[in-house]
Amino acid sequence: MQRLRSRVTIRDVAREAGVSVSTVSRVLNGKDDVASATEDRVRRVIDDLGYASSMAARSLRSHSTNVVGLIVPDLWHSFTSLVIRGVNQVTAAEGYDLLAYASARHEQLSPANWEERLVAELNGSVTDGIIVVTPNASSYRTTAPVVAVEPIQSSTEFPAVLSTNHQGVLEAMAYLVSLGHRRIGYIGGRADLQSAQRRLDGYIDGLAAAGIPVDPALVLTGDYTRPTGATSARTLLSLATPPTAILASSDETAFGVYDVAAEYGIRIPEDLSVVGFDNTAESAVANPPLTTVDQAIETMGRLAAQIMLMLMRDKLWETQLNKVPTKLVIRQSCRATGL
C-alpha cells in the first residue's frame, strides 16, 4: 500500500491545479461562485491526488463539523448497542456522521466525572453536539448541546431520555398478581443506578397495590448480570417457603434464574414463573421464551437523536424529562399458581 510520506494538503491541490487555496476551499464547500472550468480542474486534481480534507483543521477553523458525538461507558453491552442503533438511524437519515467514543481513561479519572472532560474535549472541537449514555454528571461546561440517555442523577440541567422503569415493573407485578402469585421474589440492580431504584419502587408499589406486605427475605440486590442473577436465585429458591414467581430486574438476571432452575430441576413456568426486564434478542429465543418488560431502548436512542438535532439547529426543546413507555411482552415463562 502506498503509505504516503506526508499528507496531501489543500496547498498541494492548489499548486497542482494552479489556483489559490481559497478557490480549492470554495470548491470543497460547494460555493457557487467558482467558474465551472476551474471547478472541474480542481475536482480532477482532488481525485488524482486522493485528497481528503483534515477533520481537525476544518473543525478548528469553522467551528462546525457534521458530527454528532456519542459518549458511552462501553461499546458492546446490549443496552449500549441498542441506543447506538437508534441514534444512528436518525443521524444517518438526517445526513450527520456519528462518532462513538469510549474512553480508555475511565479508571484513571475519578469515576464520578469521567465523561465531563470528554464532553468538553470533543464538543466544540470534533462534534457539534453530544449524547451521553448513563452519565454521572448533572451539568457540563460546553458550548454545544448535550442530551442524556438514562442519566444516573435524577435531575439534570440538560434534556434527558428515560424509560418508565417504575411503570414497567408495576405492570409486570399486576400481571403476576393477576395470575394468583402472592410470594413474588425480586432481584434488583446496582443500588447506585437510578433505574434500579425506580424498578425497586415499582416492585414495592406493586405489592402495595395488591395489598401484599413486603417480605425482606424476598427482595435481593443484584447488578443486572447473569452470574449474580444465578446467585440470587439460589438464595430465593432455598428459602423455607420459596417464591412462586421471580421478577428479575434485567433479562440477564432472569437467565441466571433459568440456569439455577435447570440445576434444581425446577420447571419454568410449571413450578416457577419468571419475568425479566429489557426484552433483549435472547429473551425471544430462550426456552421457554421469557415474559419481559420491553424498554424500547432503540426508541430512546432515536428520541435522544431527534432532540439533539433540534438543539443543534437552535430550535427549542422545552421538556427536560422525556419518557419512553415500557410495555409488558407476555411470552411463556409465567403461569397461574396451582392454588
Next chain:
Amino acid sequence: MQRLRSRVTIRDVAREAGVSVSTVSRVLNGKDDVASATEDRVRRVIDDLGYASSMAARSLRSHSTNVVGLIVPDLWHSFTSLVIRGVNQVTAAEGYDLLAYASARHEQLSPANWEERLVAELNGSVTDGIIVVTPNASSYRTTAPVVAVEPIQSSTEFPAVLSTNHQGVLEAMAYLVSLGHRRIGYIGGRADLQSAQRRLDGYIDGLAAAGIPVDPALVLTGDYTRPTGATSARTLLSLATPPTAILASSDETAFGVYDVAAEYGIRIPEDLSVVGFDNTAESAVANPPLTTVDQAIETMGRLAAQIMLMLMRDKLWETQLNKVPTKLVIRQSCRATGL
C-alpha cells in the same frame, strides 16, 4: 446548565494563571521542567475554569492523538459489536482511546469506496491508525497504518484479519456426514462477500470429501438475515425429497430455518438437523440450542488491535493474512439420520 458563551482556551488559562500559554501547555503535557508552585497554580485554574484542550487543535499541531479509529459499516450488527468489543479490550488496556465512526455518507458516495475518503480524513488528523471492518478497497492513501477485519477483496496491501471460513464449514460438513446425512441443504450469504464465497467453497469441498455429488436444488443464496433464511428454508423443505440437514451460513439464517420448521410442524433435531455459523449469544439459548461454527469474532478484534498497536509503534508485522481459527460448537440441533 451553563452553556458557555465561548470555549475556554489555553489562552484563558494562561491569562488567569498569569503565565504564558507555553507554560500551560507544558503542564498539560506533564513536562518536568515547570516549577511546582507554577504547576499547582495552573492546575487550579484549569479545574476552576473547567478547561479541556481541544482535540482538533492538539492533533493538528502535534500530529499525534492517542486515538485508534474504527471504521464500521454500522454500529449495531452482532458481528460489528463483537469486533468492537475485542478491539476495545486491547486499546483500553494499552491506554488508547477508541473512536468508532459510522458514516452517514455510505449511500451518497459510490458504494465501492465509501470508506476510502473516511480513512484519509480521519487518519493523520484525528486518529493515529485505523481499523476498517469489512472494507471494499484494497489500498488506502494514508500516512498512518491501516488494518482490516474481514476485507471483501481477497488480497490487500495492508494486514488483514480473517476467520477460517472455509475450514469452519468443512468441519461442520464432516460432522453432519458423520451423523449419516447425505442430503444436506445449504443457505449461503450475499454472493459479493468474500466470506460467503469461502463458506460456499467449504460446503462444496465438504460434499466432495464425502463423495456426495452437488445437487443444485439444495444450494441457495441468502444474505445472512433471518427472513431470507426463512424463505430459503421454505424452498428447501418443499422439495420432493427435502434435505435431512440444513447448513445455514449464519446463525440468523439458522433461526429463519427454526421459524419455518415450527410453522411446518417439523421437529429439530428429530426430523431435521440444523447447523449455524457465528455462535451468537442467541444460539446458546435457542430452543433447541444451536450447533454452530464459532467464529471467535471478538478474538479477531483483539488481534486486529494488537497488530495496529505494533504498527503504530513502528514495530513490523510481517504477515499480511492473519487467520483466526473457527471451532465447531456442538449443541442439540443435530441428530443422526434414522437410516
Next chain:
DNA sequence: TACAATGCTGATATCGATACCAGGAACGAT
C-alpha cells in the same frame, strides 16, 4: 572573575483548513 550549566519561562512560527476582505476583468450604463 569569568564562563558554562541548569532550571524555568516567554515569544514566535506552525499545523491545515475557512472567513473575510480586497481586487482584477468584463460588461453595461452614464
Next chain:
DNA sequence: ATCGTTCCTGGTATCGATATCAGCATTGTA
C-alpha cells in the same frame, strides 16, 4: 472616459494547540 456591477479569484488573518528557540536568573566550576 468614468463609474458601478457582477463574476471570479487571491491574499491574509485566524482557529487552539505544540515545537522550537531564545532569554533570564541562579548556581556550579575552572
